[in-house]
Amino acid sequence: MRFDVITLFPEMFGALTESGVSRRALQKQLYSLNTWNPREFTHDRHKTVDDRPYGGGPGMVMMYQPLKDSVDAIRQAQTTKPHVIYLSPQGQPLTQEKVAQLAQLDSITLLCGRYEGIDERLLQTEVDEEICIGDFVVSGGELPAMMLMDSLIRLLPGALGHDQSAEQDSFSDGLLDCPHYTRPEEVNGMRVPEVLLQGNHAKIDAWRHQQKLLRTEQRRPDLLARYQDGE
Numbered sequence: 699m700r701f702d703v704i705t706l707f708p709e710m711f712g713a714l715t716e717s718g719v720s721r722r723a724l725q726k727q728l729y730s731l732n733t734w735n736p737r738e739f740t741h742d743r744h745k746t747v748d749d750r751p752y753g754g755g756p757g758m759v760m761m762y763q764p765l766k767d768s769v770d771a772i773r774q775a776q777t778t779k780p781h782v783i784y785l786s787p788q789g790q791p792l793t794q795e796k797v798a799q800l801a802q803l804d805s806i807t808l809l810c811g812r813y814e815g816i817d818e819r820l821l822q823t824e825v826d827e828e829i830c831i832g833d834f835v836v837s838g839g840e841l842p843a844m845m846l847m848d849s850l851i852r853l854l855p856g857a858l859g860h861d862q863s864a865e866q867d868s869f870s871d872g873l874l875d876c877p878h879y880t881r882p883e884e885v886n887g888m889r890v891p892e893v894l895l896q897g898n899h900a901k902i903d904a905w906r907h908q909q910k911l912l913r914t915e916q917r918r919p920d921l922l923a924r925y926q927d928g929e
């Protein structure tokens with residue numbers, strides 16, 4: 699998977715490349731990451747990337763030209779046609795199902811907005827889809843972009859060791875995850891459920907599935923409805 703990211707803060711993406719599963723996956727060349735700073739596509743002395751909004755109002759808007767030139771440079775840099783995603787509260791809510799679909803692509807370009815957002819004309823002409831990672835606002839598209847990237851990277855073959863698997867995740871089967879325990883068997887008077895200690899894997903699987911259903915019913919009945927409809 700090739701990732702290209704358009705961002706005013708490329709250094710933020712060290713959070714992905716420096717730690718954990720995403721660091722190891724990069725080392726294993728399961729994906730590549732190129733960041734592109736719109737400031738490098740400006741032509742004025744002050745490297746202007748934002749300007750005041752037409753119609754007035756607070757804040758600034760990211761200008762079309764530096765972003766368009768960034769997208770053009772990304773298209774020039776590869777033979778694949780990248781799938782261009784803009785992260786914003788106006789986007790389609792992200793689900794694990796959507797992540798699984800996106801994980802099949804070869805090249806994804808992520809556009810990270812700042813200020814009040816980007817000129818609408820860039821959205822209309824260069825962006826394939828808008829995605830929202832939750833109904834809340836953050837100061838830039840970078841953290842949402844990194845969350846989307848992490849959810850994709852961990853699905854790439856070889857990213858998770860054989861002893862972890864993305865299939866058993868929450869949501870991968872449409873249900874919430876079951877409880878997890880590890881040593882010691884008893885801590886502060888709290889014991890691990892006996893079924894997990896007996897090594898009967900049919901019973902363990904049954905218990906875990908029942909716990910997933912129970913948890914989903916208690917905490918996210920909306921998901922249960924979808925699960926039962928086999929959606």
Ligand SMILES: NC(=O)c1ccc(NC2CCCC2)nc1
Nearest residue numbers: 785786811830831832835836838
């Ligand atoms: N929930 C989200 O996926 C999300 C994405 C971007 C954002 N802020 C950006 C959007 C334009 C300027 C800052 N806030 C929230």
